Amino acid sequence: MSDHSNDRSARIRGLTIPRSLLPADGRFGSGPSRVRSAQVDALVAASGSVLGTSHRQAPVKNVVKRVRTGLAELFSLPEGYEVVLGNGGSTAFWDVAALGLIERRSQHLVCGEFSQKFATEVRDAPHLEDPEVIRAEPGALPSPVSSPDVDAYAWAQNETSTGVMAPVRRPEGAGTEQLVLIDATSAAGGVMVDPTQADAYYFAPQKAFASDGGLWLAVLSPAAIERAERIAAQGAHWIPSILSLTTAIENSRKDQTLNTPAVSTLVLMAEQIEWMNEQGGLAWADSRTRETSGLLYEWAARREEVTPFVDDPSARSQVVATLDISEEIDATAITSVLRAHGVVDIEPYRKLGRNQVRIATFPAVPPEDVRALIAVLDHVLDASA
Numbered sequence: 001m002s003d004h005s006n007d008r009s010a011r012i013r014g015l016t017i018p019r020s021l022l023p024a025d026g027r028f029g030s031g032p033s034r035v036r037s038a039q040v041d042a043l044v045a046a047s048g049s050v051l052g053t054s055h056r057q058a059p060v061k062n063v064v065k066r067v068r069t070g071l072a073e074l075f076s077l078p079e080g081y082e083v084v085l086g087n088g089g090s091t092a093f094w095d096v097a098a099l100g101l102i103e104r105r106s107q108h109l110v111c112g113e114f115s116q117k118f119a120t121e122v123r124d125a126p127h128l129e130d131p132e133v134i135r136a137e138p139g140a141l142p143s144p145v146s147s148p149d150v151d152a153y154a155w156a157q158n159e160t161s162t163g164v165m166a167p168v169r170r171p172e173g174a175g176t177e178q179l180v181l182i183d184a185t186s187a188a189g190g191v192m193v194d195p196t197q198a199d200a201y202y203f204a205p206q207k208a209f210a211s212d213g214g215l216w217l218a219v220l221s222p223a224a225i226e227r228a229e230r231i232a233a234q235g236a237h238w239i240p241s242i243l244s245l246t247t248a249i250e251n252s253r254k255d256q257t258l259n260t261p262a263v264s265t266l267v268l269m270a271e272q273i274e275w276m277n278e279q280g281g282l283a284w285a286d287s288r289t290r291e292t293s294g295l296l297y298e299w300a301a302r303r304e305e306v307t308p309f310v311d312d313p314s315a316r317s318q319v320v321a322t323l324d325i326s327e328e329i330d331a332t333a334i335t336s337v338l339r340a341h342g343v344v345d346i347e348p349y350r351k352l353g354r355n356q357v358r359i360a361t362f363p364a365v366p367p368e369d370v371r372a373l374i375a376v377l378d379h380v381l382d383a384s385a
């Protein structure tokens with residue numbers, strides 16, 4: 001870096017940002033993400049009657065039911081599709097799928113840390129063949145290629161580590177017996193989807209649903225349920241009960257989980273799903289995240305110091321905007337001065353290692369806070385020039 005750049009970064013680190021510019025809420029993280037105060041109020045309201053009570057009794061089972069029926073409404077699920085949940089987050093669901101949904105071999109689109117992790121997990125599973133991997137450089141979007149040699153296709157609707165968003169569409173030429181497994185962890189609830197284009201559309205509560213971590217949720221098609229039941233019945237390999245999809249399906253039908261779930265996570269999530277449905281459902285959430293992410297991409301187009309990391313505008317995420325900062329400014333100067341002012345978690349994905357900011361625009365983040373964030377960033381860049 002030149003002396004000039006060090007000057008600019010040093011000036012940024014020393015700035016005081018006027019209070020009047022700051023957003024009402026400074027949480028812009030990609031997960032855990034901001035929780036709305038109405039959700040926390042719901043938690044307080046549930047404190048006597050739900051929190052601290054048995055997960056096998058009506059009060060908690062009713063919260064699970066609200067989550068399941070609320071999601072069925074949000075995604076307009078057709079007959080036969082089921083909402084299933086279990087403990088362990090999306091990371092656990094990768095193993096659930098490796099043990100109970102992929103039969104012999106899968107195809108994976110890899111374009112960042114999360115999509116890589118699932119491919120690696122499958123590669124290491126002793127009962128599965130090495131997967132077909134279609135890779136793209138970070139920031140780019142790979143496409144599935146129909147292959148007669150696989151029984152499942154897997155990709156992430158939103159690769160949270162890079163801010164690349166992928167269509168959810170069955171690969172052209174894919175057979176009806178081939179399942180589509182979509183990691184929708186950070187997209188679900190914030191991006192429109194046609195649920196019939198996937199067989200397992202799985203996610204966790206701490207991203208667009210503004211809740212806490214620890215659970216996985218999956219929308220399963222009739223074909224996925226049938227596959228899970230067939231693999232379990234064949235008994236060709238051991239499936240630990242905590243990772244058994246058929247066990248999760250049976251429990252979910254009774255609004256339960258195999259073992260104790262985080263009840264407060266479920267309460268926060270139920271509240272957020274119902275709020276989204278009241279606002280206008282997934283169409284509303286989708287248009288809101290398009291608007292808020294659009295504000296950031298328009299801002300990047302205006303500022304010479306800022307460039308969207310994802311070249312292809314159609315692959316730019318509407319829920320996680322990744323923006324490269326020109327080399328003359330150290331992006332950590334920006335993220336640290338913002339953090340000192342309560343504007344947090346816009347650091348890039350730790351392993352991506354770019355001079356970048358990453359800003360989540362999940363449905364809980366209102367346009368006025370994104371506008372305020374942009375004003376803060378403008379202030380910081382202008383004051384350092």
Ligand SMILES: *Cc1c(COP(=O)(O)O)cnc(C)c1O
Nearest residue numbers: 089090091114156160185186204
């Ligand atoms: C956050 C994230 C995960 C991991 O979720 P956990 O609930 O922490 O296991 C997986 N995939 C994507 C795309 C994510 O954004």
